[in-house]
Amino acid sequence: MKQKLAKLWQRQRSRIIALLFVLVFGGLGTYLLLESHAATPSTGVETENGTVSTAAGTVNDSTASGGKAIKFGPGNGAGNLVWDDEFNGTSVDTAKWTVWDTTLSYDAEYNTSRPQNLFEQNGILTERALRESYGGRSYTSAYLNTIGKQNFGVGYAYEIRAKTPTQPNTSAGIWPAFWLRSNETPAEVDIGEWYGTPQPADPSNHSNKVTITVHSDTTGGTTDTKDGYDAPFDTLFSAGAAPWNAFHTYRCEVASDGYRFYIDGTLVHSVLLKDKPWIATGLGGTWNMRLNLQIGLAGKWAGAPDANTIFPADFQVDYVRIYKL
Numbered sequence: 001m002k003q004k005l006a007k008l009w010q011r012q013r014s015r016i017i018a019l020l021f022v023l024v025f026g027g028l029g030t031y032l033l034l035e036s037h038a039a040t041p042s043t044g045v046e047t048e049n050g051t052v053s054t055a056a057g058t059v060n061d062s063t064a065s066g067g068k069a070i071k072f073g074p075g076n077g078a079g080n081l082v083w084d085d086e087f088n089g090t091s092v093d094t095a096k097w098t099v100w101d102t103t104l105s106y107d108a109e110y111n112t113s114r115p116q117n118l119f120e121q122n123g124i125l126t127e128r129a130l131r132e133s134y135g136g137r138s139y140t141s142a143y144l145n146t147i148g149k150q151n152f153g154v155g156y157a158y159e160i161r162a163k164t165p166t167q168p169n170t171s172a173g174i175w176p177a178f179w180l181r182s183n184e185t186p187a188e189v190d191i192g193e194w195y196g197t198p199q200p201a202d203p204s205n206h207s208n209k210v211t212i213t214v215h216s217d218t219t220g221g222t223t224d225t226k227d228g229y230d231a232p233f234d235t236l237f238s239a240g241a242a243p244w245n246a247f248h249t250y251r252c253e254v255a256s257d258g259y260r261f262y263i264d265g266t267l268v269h270s271v272l273l274k275d276k277p278w279i280a281t282g283l284g285g286t287w288n289m290r291l292n293l294q295i296g297l298a299g300k301w302a303g304a305p306d307a308n309t310i311f312p313a314d315f316q317v318d319y320v321r322i323y324k325l
C-alpha cells in the first residue's frame with residue numbers, strides 16, 4: 001500500500017498539488033465571495049478610499065474606519081447609485097446644493113458661503129464653524145441644502161460618509177447634522193445629529209451619541225410626533241475610530257414600509273409603518289437633503305458653546321450618495 005501510494009505520489013505529484021491548491025484556495029475564494037457579495041453594488045462607484053471600483057467586493061477601509069472592513073450589502077452601498085457628490089472639486093457644486101448665506105432663528109451662527117466656513121479639498125467637503133463676530137452673530141458656519149435640486153421619494157437610500165467634530169468636554173454647542181426634509185409635508189428624518197457636551201436644556205443627554213429621529217411635524221407647533229434613537233458612540237465605534245477621529249457611514253433607507261437606519265453598514269434602528277402609522281404622511285412625499293453645522297443657543301436645544309468648546313470645529317464629508325433600492 002505504502003509503495004503504491006509512493007508510486008502514485010511520484011507519477012501524479014504535480015496533479016495532486018494542483019488539486020489540493022484548487023480545493024483550499026477555491027474554497028476560500030468561494031467563502032470570501034459569499035461573505036462579501038451580499039449585494040452587488042453599482043459598477044463605477046467610488047470606493048471608500050477614493051478609487052473607482054468596477055467590481056463588487058469588500059472595501060478595505062483601514063485608514064478611515066478604524067481598520068474595519070466595510071461590506072457591500074444591505075445598508076452599505078446596496079442599490080443603484082442615482083445621485084452623488086464625491087466632493088472632488090475645489091468649490092461646492094451649486095447645481096447640486098444651495099449654500100445659504102443667512103441666519104436662522106433657532107441657532108447661534110451666521111451661515112456663510114465664504115471659504116473660511118466652507119471648502120472642498122482632496123475629495124472632502126468641510127463645513128467649518130468659527131468663533132468670530134460676523135453679521136451680528138458670535139459664530140459663523142455653513143449650511144447646504146438640495147431644495148428644488150433633488151427630490152427623490154420612497155424607494156431610495158440616503159448615505160453620508162463623514163467625520164463629525166463633537167466629542168466629550170470640548171464641543172458644547174457644536175451640532176452637525178445630515179437630514180431630510182419633506183418637500184410636501186412637515187415631516188423630517190434626521191439621519192444623524194451629533195451633539196456636544198450635555199446642556200441644561202437637553203436633560204436626556206444626546207452627547208456622545210448619534211441621534212436618529214423621525215418627525216411627523218417640525219414646523220414648530222405642538223403636533224410633532226417623533227420616534228428617536230440615540231446610538232451610543234462607545235458601542236458603535238472602537239476607541240481609535242471615534243467619529244471625531246475617523247470617517248463613518250450613516251444611511252437611511254426610505255422604503256414603502258418605513259425607515260431603516262444603518263451606521264457603517266449595520267442596521268441600528270427601524271421606524272416601520274406597521275408600528276408607527278403616523279409616518280404614512282412623510283412616506284407619501286419627496287425629500288430634500290440638509291447638511292449643516294449649527295451652533296446651539298443658550299437655553300435651547302443643543303445649548304450654547306462654552307469656554308472649553310474648541311474652534312474651529314470641522315464637519316468633514318467624504319460623500320453624499322442616493323441609491324435607488
Ligand SMILES: [Ca+2]
Nearest residue numbers: 086123318319
Ligand atoms: Ca470624497
